[in-house]
Amino acid sequence: MKVHDEFLALLRPEAGRLYRTAWAILGNEADAGDALQEATIRAYNAFQQLKGGPAAFPMWMRRILVNTCTEILRRRMRVIPVERPEDLTEEPTVPGVELPLDGDVWDAVRALDERYRAVVVLRFLNDMQLDEIATALDIPLGTVKSRLHTALKLLRRHLEARQEERRGAV
Amino acid sequence: MDLFSRRLSDELKLWVDQGVCPPEVMEQIEKRLRQQRRRAFWQARSGHLVMAAAAAVFLIALAGARLDLDPQHLASLPLVGSLAAQFLSGEDDELEDLGAKAVPVNLAAERDGVRLVVNRVLTTGDSTRVQYTLPAGTDAGQPELRGPEGPVWLHGVSSRTSHGRLVVTAEFDPVPAGEEVTLTVQGISVTFRTE
Numbered sequence: 001m002k003v004h005d006e007f008l009a010l011l012r013p014e015a016g017r018l019y020r021t022a023w024a025i026l027g028n029e030a031d032a033g034d035a036l037q038e039a040t041i042r043a044y045n046a047f048q049q050l051k052g053g054p055a056a057f058p059m060w061m062r063r064i065l066v067n068t069c070t071e072i073l074r075r076r077m078r079v080i081p082v083e084r085p086e087d088l089t090e091e092p093t094v095p096g097v098e099l100p101l102d103g104d105v106w107d108a109v110r111a112l113d114e115r116y117r118a119v120v121v122l123r124f125l126n127d128m129q130l131d132e133i134a135t136a137l138d139i140p141l142g143t144v145k146s147r148l149h150t151a152l153k154l155l156r157r158h159l160e161a162r163q164e165e166r167r168g169a170v
Numbered sequence: 171m172d173l174f175s176r177r178l179s180d181e182l183k184l185w186v187d188q189g190v191c192p193p194e195v196m197e198q199i200e201k202r203l204r205q206q207r208r209r210a211f212w213q214a215r216s217g218h219l220v221m222a223a224a225a226a227v228f229l230i231a232l233a234g235a236r237l238d239l240d241p242q243h244l245a246s247l248p249l250v251g252s253l254a255a256q257f258l259s260g261e262d263d264e265l266e267d268l269g270a271k272a273v274p275v276n277l278a279a280e281r282d283g284v285r286l287v288v289n290r291v292l293t294t295g296d297s298t299r300v301q302y303t304l305p306a307g308t309d310a311g312q313p314e315l316r317g318p319e320g321p322v323w324l325h326g327v328s329s330r331t332s333h334g335r336l337v338v339t340a341e342f343d344p345v346p347a348g349e350e351v352t353l354t355v356q357g358i359s360v361t362f363r364t365e
Contacts, residue, residue: 004203004204004207007203008200008203011199012196015191015195015196015199016188016189016190016191017186017187017189018189018191019189019190019191019192019195020185020186020188020189021186021189023189024182024185024186029192033192033195033198036191036195036199037195037198037199037202040199040202040203041202041203041206044203044206045206105178105181105182105185106181106182106185109178109182120178121182124175124178124179124182125179125182125183125186127179152174152175152178155178156174
């Protein structure tokens with residue numbers, strides 16, 4: 001009983017962030033809910049292995065959730081056709097930084113194709129390195145770079161268009 | 171990371187920080203956790219029950235060995251008696267090595283303090299094998315098997331000592347299933363049916 005209550009007490013304050021993390025990675029709320037449930041059961045079963053006490057719980061739980069989500073993505077991505085090779089750069093960058101990064105960002109990220117959205121979220125939300133993303137999604141490092149490069153270009157285009165729309169409306 | 175990427179990262183993190191888990195998802199999670207807790211509880215209990223049963227079998231068998239009880243008497247004990255009896259009699263599945271299931275007989279006869287217990291019988295296309303036990307130190311002797319057609323040819327005998335008993339396996343010519351046969355060892359006879 002004690003372990004169960006302790007686990008729930010740690011989970012509840014994190015649930016919102018965890019839910020949105022799963023949503024960002026998987027792209028829809030239904031899958032996010034399922035993934036969060038699955039990750040929670042895994043974490044509950046491994047709760048005795050948590051080191052560092054309650055302070056370590058959020059990161060630990062988040063890692064389990066991200067692993068659960070990337071497993072789901074790996075299964076999904078097996079049926080997605082391989083994209084054409086893109087221009088590869090070591091550290092993808094996007095020129096023109098004067099972008100209206102406001103509440104539209106999530107909408108722009110969400111509108112990306114899953115292949116692109118996944119690498120963007122893992123890189124910029126979960127701060128994963130490119131090689132970690134490659135391992136997590138079971139794809140070559142070059143593919144990660146390629147997808148990230150394309151994703152950033154698409155995001156920039158999307159956000160610029162939104163900005164233009166707003167200017168036009170004013 | 172350039173400025174665009176940094177701001178992208180900040181915006182995504184802000185969006186996540188503002189998240190609220192839908193009540194129905196949280197409810198479902200709590201429900202599954204309760205189920206998981208119950209499952210863990212019963213798994214732990216069943217583990218304890220298995221341990222307790224194993225300990226009971228061992229203790230009963232140990233007591234039986236010390237008191238020199240017959241495995242058949244132990245077998246009559248409720249719940250774990252038959253397991254304890256098997257443990258005490260030292261019957262292993264050597265008759266099942268042939269790939270067929272040996273049939274338990276568990277019939278006994280006694281003469282002059284020597285107790286003969288026929289444990290199992292197995293008939294295959296090549297032979298009929300009978301496993302029986304005698305007190306340790308007893309001469310395994312020359313077992314005789316008699317069926318409706320008369321004496322059955324003995325192929326050979328092997329024996330070993332286990333848990334204070336001599337466990338003997340005698341191999342005879344095959345006897346058809348369902349025949350009534352009599353095994354005689356040291357002048358003690360046990361009649362049973364082949365399977």
